[in-house]
Amino acid sequence: xxxxxxxxxxxxxxxxxxxxxxxxxxxxxxxxxxxxxxxxxxxxxxxxxxxxxxxxxxxxxxxxxxxxxxxxxxxxxxxxxxxxxxxxxxxxxxxxxxxxxxxxxxxxxxxxxxxxxxxxxxxxxxxxxxxxxxxxxxxxxxxxxxxxxxxxxxxxxxxxxxxxxxxxxxxxxxxxxxxxxxxxxxxxxxxxxxxxxxxxxxxxxxxxxxxxxxxxxxxxxxxxxxxxxxxxxxxxxxxxxxxxxxxxxxxxxxxxxxxxxxxxxxxxxxxxxxxxxxxxxxxxxxxxxxxxxxxxxxxxxxxxxxxxxxxxxxxxxxxxxxxxxxxxxxxxxxxxxxxxxxxxxxxxxxxxxxxxxxxxxxxxxxxxxxxxxxxxxxxxxxxxxxxxxxxxxxxxxxxxxxxxxxxxxxxxxxxxxxxxxxxxxxxxxxxxxxxxxxxxxxxxxxxxxxxxxxxxxxxxxxxxxxxxxxxxxxxxxxxxxxxxxxx
Ligand code: NAD
Numbered sequence: 001x002x003x004x005x006x007x008x009x010x011x012x013x014x015x016x017x018x019x020x021x022x023x024x025x026x027x028x029x030x031x032x033x034x035x036x037x038x039x040x041x042x043x044x045x046x047x048x049x050x051x052x053x054x055x056x057x058x059x060x061x062x063x064x065x066x067x068x069x070x071x072x073x074x075x076x077x078x079x080x081x082x083x084x085x086x087x088x089x090x091x092x093x094x095x096x097x098x099x100x101x102x103x104x105x106x107x108x109x110x111x112x113x114x115x116x117x118x119x120x121x122x123x124x125x126x127x128x129x130x131x132x133x134x135x136x137x138x139x140x141x142x143x144x145x146x147x148x149x150x151x152x153x154x155x156x157x158x159x160x161x162x163x164x165x166x167x168x169x170x171x172x173x174x175x176x177x178x179x180x181x182x183x184x185x186x187x188x189x190x191x192x193x194x195x196x197x198x199x200x201x202x203x204x205x206x207x208x209x210x211x212x213x214x215x216x217x218x219x220x221x222x223x224x225x226x227x228x229x230x231x232x233x234x235x236x237x238x239x240x241x242x243x244x245x246x247x248x249x250x251x252x253x254x255x256x257x258x259x260x261x262x263x264x265x266x267x268x269x270x271x272x273x274x275x276x277x278x279x280x281x282x283x284x285x286x287x288x289x290x291x292x293x294x295x296x297x298x299x300x301x302x303x304x305x306x307x308x309x310x311x312x313x314x315x316x317x318x319x320x321x322x323x324x325x326x327x328x329x330x331x332x333x334x335x336x337x338x339x340x341x342x343x344x345x346x347x348x349x350x351x352x353x354x355x356x357x358x359x360x361x362x363x364x365x366x367x368x369x370x371x372x373x374x375x376x377x378x379x380x381x382x383x384x385x386x387x388x389x390x391x392x393x394x395x396x397x398x399x400x401x402x403x404x405x406x407x408x409x410x411x412x413x414x415x416x417x418x419x420x421x422x423x424x425x426x427x428x429x430x431x432x433x434x435x436x437x438x439x440x441x442x443x444x445x446x447x448x449x450x451x452x453x454x455x456x457x458x459x460x461x462x463x464x465x466x467x468x469x470x471x472x473x474x475x476x477x478x479x480x481x482x483x484x485x486x487x
Contacts, residue, residue: 007038007186009203013200024039026038029094029180032362032363035092042212046176046215047215049204049205051221052203053174054172061141061142065122068168069115070116072168074196075192078191082187083105087105089187090105093155093184095323096280097316097322098318107154109160111160113447114447115164115168115464135479135482139478140473141170142169143247146172146222148162148175149217149225149237150176156188158178159184163188169469171223176205176216217237217241224249225246230384231409231410234458234459251461256276258273259405260301264301264417265419265439269301271308276288276442285412285457288390290391290393290404323365324365325386325387325388326364333385333387341380345374345375345378346391349392369389371390376407384410410455411432412435414437416428434458
């Protein structure tokens with residue numbers, strides 16, 4: 001793979017230079033070296049992309065869902081053929097270890113497969129009527145141009161998560177790729193064309209959130225906006241998209257609780273707590289960043305967790321547990337958050353700094369970090385950091401555990417570890433989260449399972465799962481009256 005290349009937009013089935021010929025720098029998070037130059041798109045580029053997608057809409061929407069599903073199945077086949085290349089690109093752009101990049105591609109393929117099959121379902125409902133001889137049913141119809149905005153943390157999964165349900169419903173797509181994972185979006189676009197997706201149905205805009213992402217949100221021709229990213233940007237999109245009554249789906253941040261009860265299998269709990277907090281370098285919306293522990297087993301569990309965390313291997317080689325965070329700005333944000341936590345009374349029980357191994361010092365690495373002694377109201381106990389950072393919180397019992405779990409503006413996911421099924425279900429029913437896992441991690445959704453959050457984690461939509469159809473299609477009720485009086 002060439003080490004430095006220019007990564008353009010993708011419009012109407014071909015690579016397209018940014019109109020201003022401006023390019024932004026993308027750095028390799030492992031080495032800190034310049035990796036590529038990325039199209040720094042302007043609002044004009046976005047308008048062109050939306051125009052192209054608008055022109056392609058009628059023909060794509062006119063195909064039957066079954067036919068659209070067949071095209072998507074061909075894309076799936078091509079993703080399988082090029083899975084290694086996709087994984088290599090993700091590993092390079094994000095710094096995640098190769099097995100994690102491969103796993104992510106596998107997850108994206110599964111997602112794509114699920115939605116390709118939806119072409120043969122896309123069910124409506126048949127309805128009764130109060131009028132004799134009147135028959136009613138619902139159909140799902142495409143909305144138009146879908147503007148999809150994604151982050152870099154799991155780039156191909158994020159693209160697949162939105163693109164496939166949008167396409168099966170008959171929409172055409174303009175995706176705003178993440179600044180930190182631009183090439184994977186271009187690769188994906190190329191393989192959709194090879195698989196036979198008509199030109200203009202899938203388009204990619206590279207560049208910053210401002211101006212390119214914002215231009216997509218503002219464009220009145222974009223009927224549906226699906227955004228995955230920070231709560232702060234999500235709020236702005238809700239306002240601007242809402243003003244023009246676009247359909248807006250928001251998948252936002254989380255500060256997800258991971259509860260360890262006194263009767264938990266502590267080795268299993270330490271395993272899942274470590275994965276929840278530190279896999280993908282903690283860059284998961286569903287990361288378990290608040291670990292809530294019964295006081296009676298607090299010391300025992302903390303020691304197991306710290307032993308586990310100290311055994312984690314940083315780097316990009318096969319078998320490493322976590323790589324760097326995505327860019328230098330994020331690395332600096334995390335270090336500053338650790339310093340503020342210390343000033344608020346937190347004690348770093350492991351990690352807390354950049355690693356000093358020579359092969360890691362140029363990358364954007366942060367040691368997996370566990371902090372205890374913070375009040376539930378401290379900044380780090382409340383605010384999402386999006387890095388390999390977890391705080392520990394002792395509680396007396398399950399009531400206090402639930403109260404702390406719910407003391408957050410977010411509500412994305414939660415996990416509880418206990419051998420008591422009554423306690424597990426009591427908690428799962430009451431925790432403020434769109435996903436509640438028992439004896440698992442805070443992450444791990446599958447393509448057919450709805451994912452999304454309460455509170456500041458979203459705006460009530462769910463993607464993926466069948467519920468994503470409500471994001472990407474309009475429901476129409478069709479009624480007809482038969483002349484049964486003449487039979
Ligand atoms: P971010 O909000 O900064 O950026 C996400 C995307 O939005 C990028 O492509 C960016 O260019 C674009 N963007 C930024 N400003 C914009 C604007 N004004 N208008 C339109 N687009 C704009 O988020 P990030 O730091 O890249 O990603 C991390 C965040 O994403 C975390 O908060 C994380 O929890 C969240 N996330 C949520 C989910 C989920 O499913 N709920 C999944 C992954 C990540």
